[in-house]
Amino acid sequence: MYELSAAAIKEPRGGAARELIAFAVGNQEFCIDVMSVREIRGWTPATVLPHSQPFVRGVINLRGAVLPIMDLAVRLGFPPTEPKGRHVIIVAQVGSQVVGLLVDAVSDILTVTDAEILPPPDVASEMAKRFVSGLLAQDGRMVSLLSVDQVLPERERSEVQ
Amino acid sequence: MDALRQIFFQECEEQLAELETGLLEIQSGGSDPEIVNAVFRAVHSIKGGAGAFALEDLVRFAHVFETVLDEVRKGKLAASEHVLAIMLRAADVLADLVRVARDGGSVDDARIGTATDELASLSGAPAAAHGGASETEAEEEDFAFTPVAVAFPAFDEVATEPEPAVNEFTITFKPHASLYSSANEPVVLLRELERLGEMSVACDVTEVPLLTDLDAEGSYLAWTITLKTTHCEDDVRGIFEFVDGDCDLTIEGTAGVSAAGEDEIEALLRRIREEAEAPVEDAASETIAVETAVIEAAADEFSSTDEAVAAPAPVHDAKLAIVPAEPLPAAQKAEAPKADKAASGEAAQQTIRVDLDRVDRLMNLVGELVINQAMLSQRLAEAGLSRSSDFATGLDEFEQLTRDIQEGVMAIRAQPVKSVFQRMPRLVREVAAATGKKVRLVTEGEGTEVDKTVIERLADPLTHMIRNAIDHGLEKPEVRAANGKREEGLVRLSATHRSGRIVIDIADDGAGINRPRVRAIAEDKGLIPANAQLTDEEIDNLIFLPGFSTASTISDISGRGVGMDVVKRSIQALGGRVSISSRPGEGSTFTLSLPLTLAVLYGMVVTVGDQTLVVPLTSIIETLKPKPGDVHGFGGDSRVIALRNNFVPLIDVGRELGYRTQIVDPGAGVALLVESDGGAQSALLVDAIQGQRQVVIKSLEENYGRVPGIAAATILGDGRVALILDVDAVVAGARNGGLASDNLLALAG
Numbered sequence: 001m002y003e004l005s006a007a008a009i010k011e012p013r014g015g016a017a018r019e020l021i022a023f024a025v026g027n028q029e030f031c032i033d034v035m036s037v038r039e040i041r042g043w044t045p046a047t048v049l050p051h052s053q054p055f056v057r058g059v060i061n062l063r064g065a066v067l068p069i070m071d072l073a074v075r076l077g078f079p080p081t082e083p084k085g086r087h088v089i090i091v092a093q094v095g096s097q098v099v100g101l102l103v104d105a106v107s108d109i110l111t112v113t114d115a116e117i118l119p120p121p122d123v124a125s126e127m128a129k130r131f132v133s134g135l136l137a138q139d140g141r142m143v144s145l146l147s148v149d150q151v152l153p154e155r156e157r158s159e160v161q
Numbered sequence: 162m163d164a165l166r167q168i169f170f171q172e173c174e175e176q177l178a179e180l181e182t183g184l185l186e187i188q189s190g191g192s193d194p195e196i197v198n199a200v201f202r203a204v205h206s207i208k209g210g211a212g213a214f215a216l217e218d219l220v221r222f223a224h225v226f227e228t229v230l231d232e233v234r235k236g237k238l239a240a241s242e243h244v245l246a247i248m249l250r251a252a253d254v255l256a257d258l259v260r261v262a263r264d265g266g267s268v269d270d271a272r273i274g275t276a277t278d279e280l281a282s283l284s285g286a287p288a289a290a291h292g293g294a295s296e297t298e299a300e301e302e303d304f305a306f307t308p309v310a311v312a313f314p315a316f317d318e319v320a321t322e323p324e325p326a327v328n329e330f331t332i333t334f335k336p337h338a339s340l341y342s343s344a345n346e347p348v349v350l351l352r353e354l355e356r357l358g359e360m361s362v363a364c365d366v367t368e369v370p371l372l373t374d375l376d377a378e379g380s381y382l383a384w385t386i387t388l389k390t391t392h393c394e395d396d397v398r399g400i401f402e403f404v405d406g407d408c409d410l411t412i413e414g415t416a417g418v419s420a421a422g423e424d425e426i427e428a429l430l431r432r433i434r435e436e437a438e439a440p441v442e443d444a445a446s447e448t449i450a451v452e453t454a455v456i457e458a459a460a461d462e463f464s465s466t467d468e469a470v471a472a473p474a475p476v477h478d479a480k481l482a483i484v485p486a487e488p489l490p491a492a493q494k495a496e497a498p499k500a501d502k503a504a505s506g507e508a509a510q511q512t513i514r515v516d517l518d519r520v521d522r523l524m525n526l527v528g529e530l531v532i533n534q535a536m537l538s539q540r541l542a543e544a545g546l547s548r549s550s551d552f553a554t555g556l557d558e559f560e561q562l563t564r565d566i567q568e569g570v571m572a573i574r575a576q577p578v579k580s581v582f583q584r585m586p587r588l589v590r591e592v593a594a595a596t597g598k599k600v601r602l603v604t605e606g607e608g609t610e611v612d613k614t615v616i617e618r619l620a621d622p623l624t625h626m627i628r629n630a631i632d633h634g635l636e637k638p639e640v641r642a643a644n645g646k647r648e649e650g651l652v653r654l655s656a657t658h659r660s661g662r663i664v665i666d667i668a669d670d671g672a673g674i675n676r677p678r679v680r681a682i683a684e685d686k687g688l689i690p691a692n693a694q695l696t697d698e699e700i701d702n703l704i705f706l707p708g709f710s711t712a713s714t715i716s717d718i719s720g721r722g723v724g725m726d727v728v729k730r731s732i733q734a735l736g737g738r739v740s741i742s743s744r745p746g747e748g749s750t751f752t753l754s755l756p757l758t759l760a761v762l763y764g765m766v767v768t769v770g771d772q773t774l775v776v777p778l779t780s781i782i783e784t785l786k787p788k789p790g791d792v793h794g795f796g797g798d799s800r801v802i803a804l805r806n807n808f809v810p811l812i813d814v815g816r817e818l819g820y821r822t823q824i825v826d827p828g829a830g831v832a833l834l835v836e837s838d839g840g841a842q843s844a845l846l847v848d849a850i851q852g853q854r855q856v857v858i859k860s861l862e863e864n865y866g867r868v869p870g871i872a873a874a875t876i877l878g879d880g881r882v883a884l885i886l887d888v889d890a891v892v893a894g895a896r897n898g899g900l901a902s903d904n905l906l907a908l909a910g
Contacts, residue, residue, distance in 0.1 A: 047881060047884065048772060049865075049868050049871070050818035050819050050869070050871065050884075051818070051819050051869050051870070058882075059861070059865065060881075061876045061880055061881060061882050064525070064529050064532070064859075064876065065859070066859045066860065066861055066864060066865070066876075066882055068865040096863075097864045097865070098864050099864060099865075
């Protein structure tokens with residue numbers, strides 16, 4: 001478990017370079033912008049929320065705040081994660097919300113320019129269409145750039161009852 | 162300057178409230194001359210402050226208003242119903258002008274014009290838009306402090322004067338050792354001063370000791386400077402800005418041109434200002450003592466020199482205008498407690514303004530402290546220490562202290578509902594005017610205190626409900642007369658504390674809910690099936706359904722179809738309930754019941770499945786251990802429990818929340834008898850009770866969203882999140898075939 005201090009995050013040079021944090025979910029690699037990551041912490045058991053969607057694991061206590069945990073594996077169409085100590089939670093800021101993303105492991109920090117990000121190919125997969133906004137080729141690996149805001153459950157719009 | 166503006170507008174809000182309260186008091190028959198004085202003072206203070214900030218529209222209008230109030234005060238004008246109506250309208254315009262001055266935008270010129278004309282017609286004199294002599298006339302002995310404020314309207318005029326007057330200042334300047342140690346140099350300051358005008362300097366060396374006693378880093382010299390300059394005192398003072406607090410500094414204007422009386426006032430005003438601005442390091446108690454003395458002296462002095470001031474002289478104006486904008490808030494501050502005391506006859510209370518963020522931060526910290534303390538006592542219990550050990554006693558004391566601190570912080574956040582209630586008279590006037598109805602608003606229990614966040618979120622629902630009460634509840638005057646009622650309808654708004662909650666009633670003496678019509682509309686709109694069997698109470702509650710609107714013509718007051726369902730939802734979001742009682746022909750009463758705070762809650766900690774839940778204690782009537790013989794199946798999956806010759810539905814919380822699907826043996830669990838919306842009782846089945854505890858409410862919506870059946874979350878002693886049960890939602894969910902179906906609906910929507 002380590003925290004990313006503000007000093008560790010470099011300003012992108014000339015606006016073109018971005019730093020992305022790469023992580024493994026299922027057997028694939030994904031990444032999100034490092035600027036939206038608040039901290040990375042180990043797995044702790046979550047309190048289940050009733051009637052929530054399957055990818056919502058529940059909520060945990062993050063220093064006094066209630067943090068909802070999304071199982072990215074379920075959200076992206078993989079079998080559910082069986083969380084153990086080695087799993088990590090990426091605490092990310094999405095708009096005004098702070099959420100935890102449960103992933104298998106954090107693998108890398110990538111520095112790329114926008115030109116290196118390829119558009120996602122047109123495939124039938126719902127997951128690819130909805131959650132992946134770009135692809136990166138890194139040393140022969142393929143890393144998908146996630147749009148984090150799509151990962152969250154839709155905020156309830158109509159009233160209960 | 163921004164900070165000063167902010168203070169000015171904050172004070173304006175208070176003055177406006179005072180103004181309205183006063184006018185309403187007079188309207189309801191209050192004849193105490195102090196009330197008129199308080200009203201006058203309120204308008205006067207706003208005018209004074211507005212002058213300092215060059216808010217001309219505001220000054221002009223306030224002046225006209227003030228003139229009329231002055232007539233009333235002097236007994237030249239009787240405070241008749243007609244006069245008061247005009248003045249209440251004028252108060253509304255004044256409030257709008259203040260708002261515009263703060264937030265930008267504009268006020269309808271015609272409205273200002275009408276209000277101004279109406280006021281002018283009362284005073285029988287043309288509205289004087291200028292400051293000067295006419296304003297000072299308004300001064301009386303009992304408003305000793307207003308001279309500070311009243312001088313300001315002249316400020317603008319003077320500022321634009323082509324030839325500024327030459328002022329003469331006598332400055333005494335005695336540096337402290339700290340001035341030198343922070344690398345400041347009196348010579349530089351003196352040179353700066355010289356640039357402002359003609360200057361002569363005398364150095365006072367009397368304090369310089371013998372060489373043997375001399376401290377090389379001490380300060381022994383003082384200077385007396387006479388400066389003739391066209392600059393104002395602010396500029397002079399500005400030179401000493403960086404050594405403020407590191408020296409004794411007095412700056413006195415000694416212009417020989419003004420009359421002696423004015424001179425004294427000048428000096429006194431300046432002293433008030435200096436004292437008010439004096440750095441806190443100078444023995445605080447002394448400062449306060451001096452301040453009071455100075456202020457009182459000023460009061461006496463001013464009344465005696467009243468005549469002199471009234472004589473309009475350009476130089477005099479210029480002199481007063483030199484007193485810069487800063488002393489205003491300071492002087493008003495000093496004045497405020499006195500004014501309040503005089504106005505209300507209550508003992509003056511000392512108050513401070515604190516940024517809400519700071520209180521919130523404190524509140525959060527106390528919340529953490531409560532959680533931490535719970536963790537600690539849990540650890541202690543786990544360690545197997547006996548209750549009588551030193552640790553346990555120490556912890557008990559700690560717990561007590563924590564609770565005291567928490568209550569203390571809550572008390573800071575608590576505010577009387579007055580701040581919301583006092584917005585309502587204006588609303589009532591506007592709605593009454595728009596609907597052509599006659600309405601009298603009576604408020605009770607304005608002093609009832611509740612958490613600030615609750616108050617803030619109460620304003621909108623209350624506004625809606627009062628609009629509704631007038632628009633839909635009260636009949637037209639002619640209808641009322643025909644039914645043998647007073648033409649003037651009555652709306653009663655009252656607040657009380659009842660069993661740890663605040664209860665707010667909005668009652669009208671109108672026609673009551675027209676049940677056949679409500680029912681017909683609900684059927685029309687497909688909200689209920691045509692042949693539904695409904696009790697009166699159920700019919701009344703139909704008006705809370707989304708999309709229900711009874712107004713046959715859509716007015717801009719209400720009837721936009723967002724009325725009562727929005728009210729209900731916003732009250733529920735506050736953890737509150739709304740209920741109605743209505744009698745045909747006699748009126749309706751809407752009752753809001755709200756928690757006193759949104760920060761903590763007393764709850765019963767229970768186990769359901771492998772989850773820990775908190776049930777708010779306020780909704781629990783009793784707990785019982787169900788005996789197998791008491792529980793009966795009641796069609797399908799439903800069960801009821803026999804309770805003292807009554808059957809109440811038994812709701813398995815675990816199934817309701819989807820923690821388990823199988824039916825459990827009620828005998829193995831505990832039932833909590835709860836009362837929900839409308840007073841219906843139900844029994845909630847849980848597996849076990851862990852205990853009662855005060856918990857800190859944490860929002861689920863902030864990072865996630867609403868969860869059906871769950872009101873909020875909290876953090877327990879073991880550091881884990883526990884959910885707080887929304888009893889009403891669970892009971893309603895069970896009645897309507899499960900929370901899960903609601904959830905699906907929500908997802909589909």
